[in-house]
Amino acid sequence: MIEIKDLHKSFGSHKVLKGINETVDESEVLCIIGPSGSGKSTMLRCINHLEEPTSGEIYIDGELITDKNINEVRKRMGMVFQSFNLFPHKTVLENITIAPMNVKGVSQEEAEKKAMELLARVGLEDKASEYPKSLSGGQQQRVAIARALAMDPEVMLFDEPTSALDPEMVGEVLSVMKDLAKEGLAMIVVTHEMGFAKEVADKVIFMDDGVIVEEGTPEQVIDDPQQPRTKDFLSKVLSV
């Protein structure tokens, strides 16, 4: 469904991605792990062109993603950010309905009905008329997930969705994500949550210094890493 071919990305002379090849199939969950600065987030952001790839190709359902079709393609990809990025001047309900109504032309009634269903799914139907600032971080992130789902995406991109949360709120967000994975939604998740990766991922890739160092099932990569860099990273992460 998503195919990445020889993706390179540089910021000035700084090479962040040095040739990434990867595929994600329908209803597959891919977790990307690795140290900060390894290019995980950049790779994710290249998929929906929030970062313009320097070279290489990305396909969705066999269709090459370009500047021309990017708005179309983005309707099919939901994205969840580390810092939530809810629209502070809109209520929770409006945050969820604004894109379906304006981008897809869905009627207000229909959009609101769908939004309430999604809010129920993330356990926040009682917050519909609140503004984002009155919500906790975990609640905001769940609204952000509902907002992305409102566009009926084929794949969801998660960029460290729990890294900005207080520890006690991580669980509620991960549990929503687990439900999505169970329902068979394709997901690409940049995360430091090894427990989540182990439980939910079909495939894990370990990135370091702009390349994929190791990839495989969670059992292979997390429990039995072969590469010294993977072993070193995991020993530091898992020992805490």
Place this chain on the structure above:
Amino acid sequence: MAMYWKGFLIACQGIPATVAVSLIAVIIGAIIGLFLALLRLANNTVLRTIAKIYIDVVRGTPMVVQAFIFAYGIPQLLQANNVEFRWDNLVIPAVIVCGLNSAAYMAEIVRSGIQAVDKGQMEAARSLGMSKSMAMRLIIIPQAVKVILPAVGNEFVTLIKETSVLSFVGVVEVMRRGALWNAATFETFPAYIGVALVYMLLTIPLSKIIGHVEGKMRHEEAA
């Protein structure tokens, strides 16, 4: 003392003209300023350069010079080219000059407001499939407006005072009323004290209101 009171009352007669010119100009300035700000932030280099030149020219020349060019220079130029033209009322070029002048300052205010909106807002909007212009309209500008409201208010206060230069081109506003009365009576000190009091009467309450709104917004932000 009576002369001061008289001077104040004379200057008050200019209030409608001063307020009308300032108000219309600030509205023109806000609309054109928003447009200029969007040009300044455009990807296209030509559009960006046009906006930059406009802003530099307007901010780099005194408004009184601009007023003379519009009120007298342009009609003269047209007449020299055999186009019959004169302003029906000097308030018209006055409003245009103030509006275009204010637009240049407003453009920088709006631009800073747009840039103050978190970068993640644009990314979130774009990631939902919105075009750049839709994201600007629905997500960025509504947030920027809130940020710049106090600065726009201050621009209005500045403009009220700046319109005094229009007296040089013959618009009968507060300053001109005082100057005319001075010319007739030679009560120079009371005349201009009256003028000064009228400007204070307009600007100080306005500043107070802006300060109040600003404080309230800051309070909301913290809540």
